[in-house]
Each structure stands twice: as structure tokens, then as C-alpha cells.
Amino acid sequence: MYKIIEKERLNPTVTKMVIEAPFVAKKAEPGQFIIYRTHEDSERVPLTIADADREAGTVTIIYQIVGGSTMELDQMEAGQSICDFVGPLGVATHTEGLKKVAVVGGGVGCAIALPVTKKLFRQGAEVHAIVGFRNKDLVILEDEFKANSTKMVMMTDDGSYGEKGLVTAALERLIQEGNQYDEVIAIGPLVMMKFVCAVTKKYGIKTVVSMNPIMIDGTGMCGGCRLTVGGETKFACVDGPDFDGHLVDFDEAMKRGAMYRDFEQHAREAGCNLLNKEVK
């Protein structure tokens, strides 16, 4: 069992949890992920690691409630324990030798973009963080990004906070202003990463994306997390989750990601009904 040390709601649908998992904490690096199960009968769910404290032996995860399984996790409170927490899985994000990087985060993807931003900033790189949210109420981790970047650009779709517009517009403007990036790291919804890649391809800037496909074991056994990258079948769990964004077949990944949408919708509604009953 893995104890929840801390729980904090970051916005109406995004929660941060600090979990006691000393073995995972000892090895976790930015870009890697864990798989958790809340209860004995729960699904295995992959989540990218948001932070790790080697001394305290804790790992931080930040998740958005999207279906039955994240809803189930969200019902747990600090002091309680979850059934399984395995990791660190996947290959850590490569940061060696990078001098100037733009990190683009979208929505809850910002939670995953933060650790690599921190790592790059601490190793002395010039880091431009471009973070985007739908509106002001959904903004998370603003102070953390400010403290760990040379420049931070806040974007909202509706203009209720920061600048109005998409992260791609901000990125393109920075490139046109003459910023020469060694690499762009994009982490967020598939559609956002796809369009970031479309921009950077135009300017010939290497772009790394973090893929989060459907996954079961996460250790290189089931093959559910396969993607087409540069025309080859790759597995996000052992080959990724980071890939060269210019080679990823995003359209296919989006279709595969929607495979169980009906099931998730159903689970979410069933979960809500259950909650409603409890409230009554």
C-alpha cells in the first residue's frame, strides 16, 4: 500500500497528490511516469511524474478527472493509502547539452512540463515557458513556472488571463523575434502537440513531445501503448513516452486514444450518480 501524504486541489478538475513511494522517488527523473491502482479492483492508470523528493521518499502526481479511474483516485484523502504505485517507468527526458529551450505546456500537461522546465533551468539553460489554459479558473502552477524559467508566457483561450490565444501563436512569435531554440519540448493535449510540431517543423527546430496513450502493464508486455513514429511501431512504455514530434503520427494516436471513450463516459456518469446518491 502507498500512503497519500498530501492532497491539494489545484483547480476544479485538477488535483495534486504526494504519495509515499521511496523506491520510486529514489530513481524518478523528469519525463518518466508511474502506474497506479486505487483499489484491488481498479484499472491500472499511467500518470507522468510531476515531482519527486528523494529524501522524503515521496512522488508527486497531478491529475485531471477524466473518467471513472481518476474519479476513484480523487475520492481518496491524505492519510489513506492506494493499492499500487509502480515506477519510475519510461525513459527520462534528455536534457544534456541543451542551452536554450522553449517548453510548451497545455492544460494539465503543464504539470508534466514543470519538472523538465525546472531541470533545464537548474542546469543553467535559458528556458522560455509557454503555458496555456482554457480560462483563468483552470490556471495551475503559475508561480512555479515563473520561478523556474527565464521567461514565462501565459496564454488563455478566452483571454481571461495573460494573453488571449493559443500557445502556438506565442511560440511562433518568440521564434520570429529571433529566439533560436536548441529544442522545443511540448507537453499537453495531442492536438496541441500536433500544432506545436507543425510550427516548429516550418522553422526546422527539433521538437520532443510526451505521449500518453492507453496503457495497461506499462512495462513492455501488452503492446496497447503502440504508436507509429517515423513509420515504425513504437511502444510508449519502454521506447517513450518522449518521441521526436516531427515523426509521430498524431492523427492515428488521437483515434486510438478515443477507443474507449464511450466506456469512460459511462464510467464517469455512473461515478457521478454514485456521488450524487452519497450526497443525498
Add this chain to the structure above:
Amino acid sequence: MAVTRNMDPKKCPMPSQDPNVRNKNFNEVALGYTYEMAINEAKRCLNCPKKPCRSACPVQIDIPAFISCVANEDLEGAYKVLSASSALPAVCGRVCPQETQCEGKCVRGIKGEPVGIGRLERFVADWHREHVTETPAAPAPNGHKVAVIGAGPSGLTAAGDLAKLGYKVTIFEALHLAGGVLVYGIPEFRLPKSIVQKEIDGLKAMGVDIECNMVIGKVLTIDELFEMGYEAVYVASGAGLPRFMGIPGESLKGVYSANEYLTRINLMKAYKDGSKTPIKHSRKVAVVGGGNVAMDAARSAKRLGAEEVYIVYRRGMEELPARKEEVEHAEEEGIIFKTLTNPVEVLGDENGEVCGMKCVEMELGEPDASGRRRPIVKEGSEFVLDVDTMIMSIGTSPNPLIRSTTPGLETNKHGCIVTNGDDGLTSREGVYAGGDAVTGAATVILAMGAGKHAAKAIDEYIKSKNA
């Protein structure tokens, strides 16, 4: 006590669920011999002095000895003989390919059917589980620690043998549950999970520790295990990632690897009402491949309610690598065999869902390097099979996690760990390996045999080092 030999040329048939009932449920297909059936079948054994059956058993069970105990109605004695050689008799009795091992060498098979060795093994193990409650005492510790990576059949066997010798064994398992392919791969209707659990509980009673959620290569490396005081490591991490054919359409929704399909159903219990793990409830399914895993996937799809399930295999019925019994069971349950057929493209609709599979017919040519006749495409034979799900079951390629984090561990061009002959020693001192991680996807019993050999070699290694 002398017994009257039973000279019936046929082996006693296995009582089973009716095919048209069982293809709608996940309960065990074979129901097991009754006491009388077992005693009668045991009396068919000639107790040959040369024991050809024993030499064909990968774990060298003294088969005539256990069977003569059964004939004498000494079932606990029979169990003792079995458990001296096998850590998992209730499992082996159910999933071993007996026809190519013990039963394939049985003298009774020359003029009739061989003795039902597998069925008797299962009967004895089940009898023991249902009637004997005392657990074996943990052996006296010898003060040495061994790490085993992977709680599948090979790792469990090695752990059991080492524990019997007094070693403190810790098994590191990547998944949340021990058992490996016995729990994520082989379906409930062929191997009930409660039986696997019981065998694992037996190992724990002998003092074996099982640490789940530990992915070696990620959370700890093999070198770190040595630093933690383990004197030897046995790598039994399994077969690895599924292979795909590389044909167009393999990423469409509704294309599964057999590993994913079976893991959802078995490990994650997607077949149960109210399971939180989604699975596609298909109408028409094509399973590509002809091994035991393909049979398991096809029979599972049928049980989930598919109207038509095909096995699509590029060679003929004779060449199917699956156990004969699995093929027969699949046929009885209404699985349709499209042999000498090979897919060339998966077809998708506008939503990216599978809506068909383009295939070609094959014919068999001259034998290839493997000695099997090579399938050749028949010109102009292209046709479309109407399916909404495709399950790929054409083998695996090794998992990279251990080889990429263990300096000096030699692997072959396929990525399998290279070992020195039978004892499982790798290119690293103190590191042994066996099972699918070495051989590529094979059978439960071969993995168990490798675990047995490695346990013996590890014992000799640690003794010689401390001599």
C-alpha cells in the same frame, strides 16, 4: 501391493463442460477425473523400468512412481513424488503439452492411447489442495540471499527449489500480482486463478518473499540487487513485447495484440460484469496465429459473445503449434479455422474502426530452415474477411529493460539473454537467466525446467563461492 492392470487401449476421457455451454462462460472447461476414474486410469500404467515418460519431462517427475501411488490409492504419497520435482503440479497437469512430452513417450501409446499422465497429475494436485490443509514447514535458513526477477512459472520454480535448500529468496514482480503468464495470459477457463494463487501461497509458506510493483531495470538494477546483499540473481522476466506484422491498418481501433486482449480479460477481469477495465465486445473476430495464445484469445472472444471467431494461420492444421487439446477444444466451441490464409491489410471505416481484413490464400512449398514447409502466396487469391476485431498472436520480442540497464549482460541478435548451456549462467558472474527471456516465447513447462536447472546451478555457485 499388486494391482490388477487395466488393459483398456483408450485413456479415460476427461469430463468437460458441454461445448455449447462453456463457450458462453469463463468457468473451467475440463472438470477433472473422479476418484474412481483416476484409480482406473492409473492402473493402465505398465510401470516400465526404463521410464521413457520421465526422461521426456522437462522437470523430470518420477511419473511411474506417482502413478503407482495413485493405483494404490495413496494420493498423498503421489503428491509427495510430484512436488519433489514440480513446484506447480496443479498448473502443469492443466497446461503442459503432454502429447509431445511424457505422454508422447508412453509405451501404452504404441498400441493405443498413452496413459493420461497430465490428467492424473492434475487429479493428485487438486486432491491435495482440497484435502490437505497443513502447509509445508519453512526449511532451516542457510543464511544466503537470492533475488529472482519475475514471478512467472520460471521464477516461481527457481524460488521454490532454492527455498527448499534454505535460501532466503525474494521475487521481484513488475505487475501488481504474482503469477506472470499464469495470471495475465492463460484464461480462467483453462487455468483457474484460485489454483495459481494457492500454489503461490505454498511458496510464501516456505518463506519466499514476493515484492510486487517492482520493475527491475527501472526501480532497481541488477547491480543494485548485488549491493543489497543478494549473492545471485535469476532473471525470468518473460517474453516481452508483442510482434505485429507490419501490414497497413494495424493501428486501427479494434486491433489488439493477444497480450493486451488477454491481459484485459485475465489480469484485469474485463470479462466480469462491472469490471472497470474496458474491452471491445466484438461481433466477428480474427485471431492471427496458431499457437496456444491464439487459441486462448479466440476462445475468450467467443465467450465474450462474438458470433464468429476465426483462427487465421498461414500454414495448415497439421502445422498448428498449439497443444492438440486446445485446438480440439476450440473446434468444439465453434472457432472457425482459416488455415493456409495470411492477412495482408486491415481495413478501417471512417471512424478508424476495423471493418474487415484483406487476406490471401497460401500453399505449402519446400521445407524452410525451421524444417516446416514454407507457405507461399497463391496468385490472385485475395479476399476480404468480414471482421470488426483483429487480434495479433504472432509472437513476441524481448523486453529491453534488463539488458539495457545491466552492463556486461550478453544478448543475441534478437535481444534474448544468452546463457551458457543448460544451467542458465549468463555472461555476468552470479547472474542466471531462463524461461522466455532466454528462449523467446515458449511453454510454461520449459520455463519451469529452466528455473529448476538454474536453481541447482545457483546453489552450486553459492556453495563453491563460500567453500
